[in-house]
Amino acid sequence: MRETNYHIIVAAGSGSRYGGNLPKQFCDLNGRPLLMTTIERLHDATPDAEIIVVLSADMVEMWGEMCREHAFTLSHLIATGGPTRAHSVKNAVTLIEQRLAADSCGRCRWISVHDAARPVVTRPMVEALISSLKEADGAIPACRVTDSIRLIGPDGSSHAVDRSMYRAVQTPQIFHAAKLIAAYRQPLQPEFTDDASVMEAAGYDALCLVDGDPHNIKVTNPGDMAIASLYLAETI
């Protein structure tokens, strides 16, 4: 049976912390919109997988123009974004369900979800995540925390916590396709900041933590773009 797996790249955020008129995923990274690098690197990691880019409805036309301007022809599907990240992912998951329903000969083993604003994703990381999926519902990259961590109470007071007990979670996060599709049928909650939390809430809590990469930054604040450019120059 033919197998088609999917990368969902969520790019429908407004990127308000980054500043400027344009959301960060469309800002310049090495001479073209950052999102192009993210698409290209996921494609290079798994050339046979389909890529779905989730865009806010008002960016779809501009994205088409950007692709023409930069002669960016790498094949990808477009889904429309929603009010939160989880809604945006859900729209892409629905598109995958429709494609699977229309293709009785095809099957989908895994779906990954990746933040557009992490252009420094690497092939070794994607490969490690896919192979960890064999024994788990999902595989997610996570890094030890190097800053000291304080827990803030409801009254604004704070106390130090043991940082060795915490991990900072990155994307891409890769899941068994049928389980991710099932998880996204539940009502979406505001505390779903990533897809691992959506899976867990649906009872799919066998999540394998794979070593994250400190270079796999999420471009968030002004200045991060220059750092991403530097990291891209030294990663594969």
Ligand code: C5P
């Ligand atoms: O806001 P934050 O940086 O956590 O967003 C993570 C990712 O989710 C970004 O790539 C952003 O474009 C995407 N997003 C989305 N739809 C939303 C909100 C965020 O696709 N409504």
